Amino acid sequence: MSNELAAFSNYLASAVEWAGRSVVAVHARPRFSSSGAIWRPGVIVTAEHTIRREDEITVTLPDGSNQPATLAGSDAGTDLAVLKLANPSGEPVKQGAAETRPGHLALSVGRSEDSGVNATMGIVSAVSGSWRTWRGGRLDQYIRLDLTMYPSSSGSLVIDTSGAALGIATSALSRIAGVAIPSSTVNRVLDEILARGHVRRGYLGVGLQPVELPDHQKGLIVLSVEAEGPAAKAGALIGDILVSLGAKTVADTDDVQAALEASGVGKTIEAGVLRGGERKHLTITIGERPRRN
Amino acid sequence: MQGFGEVAESLRRLTVQVLSDGGGRGSGSGSGVIWHSSGLIVTNAHVARSRDPEVKLWDGRQFTGQLLSFDSDRDLAALRISGNGLPAAVAGDSSALRPGELVIASGNPMGFAGALTTGVIHSIGPLPGMGRQGWVRSTVRLAPGNSGGPLANAHGHVIGINTAIVYGLGAAVPAHDVIRFVRETIAQLRGRAEAA
Structure with a gap:
């Protein structure tokens, strides 16, 4: 057949x-x-x-x-x-x-x-x-x-x-x-x-938790800062609320990872944060995420 | 696609249901293949668990089979029914199989008569822990009751007897082993006839 x-x-x-x-x-x-x-x-x-x-x-x-x-x-x-x-x-x-x-x-x-x-x-x-x-x-x-x-x-x-x-x-x-x-x-x-x-994956050296802000916008509150980490070196403090990275607003950790990937390890990125109700800008040099074994 | 329906239908017609009460272990129900039009049926040894299993054809006719021979190593059994002019299998060349080839299996899984399943040849070779003998492994979805039924290629030629499910893959005894088994069975019967 x-x-x-x-x-x-x-x-x-x-x-x-x-x-x-x-x-x-x-x-x-x-x-x-x-x-x-x-x-x-x-x-x-x-x-x-x-x-x-x-x-x-x-x-x-x-x-x-x-x-x-x-x-x-x-x-x-x-x-x-x-x-x-x-x-x-x-x-x-x-x-x-x-x-x-x-x-x-x-x-x-x-x-x-x-x-x-x-x-x-x-x-x-x-x-x-x-x-x-x-x-x-x-x-x-x-x-x-x-x-x-x-x-x-x-x-x-x-x-x-x-x-x-x-x-x-x-x-x-x-x-x-x-x-x-x-x-x-x-x-x-x-x-x-x-x-x-x-x-290599980009790294800020902060612990973040998504939060909703009073004006219905979203951001990520800094819960921990690694000593001598990329964000610490740029002056980030516990309690800062991260609202943007580069030109983009960030609402959750996926947004953060996407922004870090778009820039790349070793590059600097402008981070917009709210501190005590005031907007501040930090210039962070993106580090490399430590690798676990 | 031209050809698929014809292949499927011819395969269903040469597939039989084999019913044997397994001597107290519950009634065995499996499948079988009409190997010769004169009524020689091939199935698995683990399906033909009595000396006179019932054999049901695709058209509903039912026969009492006679167990001719079995090989428990290769898990094959041959039965005879008193039919004639039955639609018999054409054996395919199981040594020329290639992974990726389309295959069709027919059988009676979980008591459903004439169920079809399709897939591709996965690989040809030994099964872990089951000696050096070769198996045709395919991606068809088998279930209990498919045992003893045919695995066919795109020409409708029977390339193996579905026997086991191993890590989800259908494992079939290759047709060349079935051909050898049938040849030995016939030789034995001739020997017995001459001795009588």
Whole structure:
């Protein structure tokens, strides 16, 4: 029986086979391996939450061989980790996927040491703009996947039907569905990690609580100030109410994070505060958020 | 899409319901595949738990089956019913499967007759803790009662017998193992006939 269904089936299998040349198995946690994608020659991207040890990480390459890999850095906020191979092997992923929309087919392509390439298929169920994860990172797009995530699915390469990379699959960023960490975010985070081993996030060194002001405007009251922190150096005091950063008003912590991201570590930013009913301006040099281990 | 309905319908017709009361462990109900038009049915060994299970066809006809052979290692059993000219499976080449291929499973999950589920081939290989034998893993959603039923490719060719659910993935015995099992069953029966 020759039919459209069989032709379509072959087409999907070919896209998976093609993408599989860029997909590795990552052995960095007990029980289940995860997958990763060769994003650039010798550089593998995987889901950060599947990396449970920093030493003795190995990967199973598309040719079936195992090779040690070193952790170049990771970013829990976007759930991305970057591994480097001593001897580059395999093909980097195909970039330049067309804009994805809800309803488009998506395949996630992974690898295991025992069985080689594996695949699941579903649709893109939602796409929206810039999205902050519960882990604090920012994805350029929120791409929700309606495809089943299995125990080793995280870190798999998500492709469209042409085999081009939509992103990296993770089950750790949403409770209700798998999410594709978009390719543009992977590129941005990868550049930062390769440059300095981690992603820098802006930091003021204050504890903030959103409050409503008598004139129905909103702001954030300073509850704590870290000694010698960026805000302390600029003269911030407990009890100040932060109402703007740069040109923008701020009403909650998301606004603060967005303003810090827009400026960047090391840059100065004008902070508008209310102190004793009077408006004041502080010039804060944005620091780098200390990293927890 | 042209082809899908035809494949689904032909698959439903070669899928049977197998009912065997499992000797006190509650009545077993599963699925089976008409492998030969003369009435040879293949199912799982864990589904065919009596010597004479009842076999119900898609059109409602019911037969008392006769257990011909079973292999508990590979979890396969062969039954004979006294039918003729039945719609039989065409076996697909399970050694040529590729991850991402479309698959369709038919069976009787939770007692629903003729339920279909679709997915793709996830991977082909061994299952952890279950020896070196190969399995066809697919993303079809199986439930108890699918056991023994067919997993087919986009041509409608049967590429495996749905047997287990492992971490949410459907695990099927590959068709080439079924072909070998059926060949051995027939050889055994010939041997018995000659000895008689």
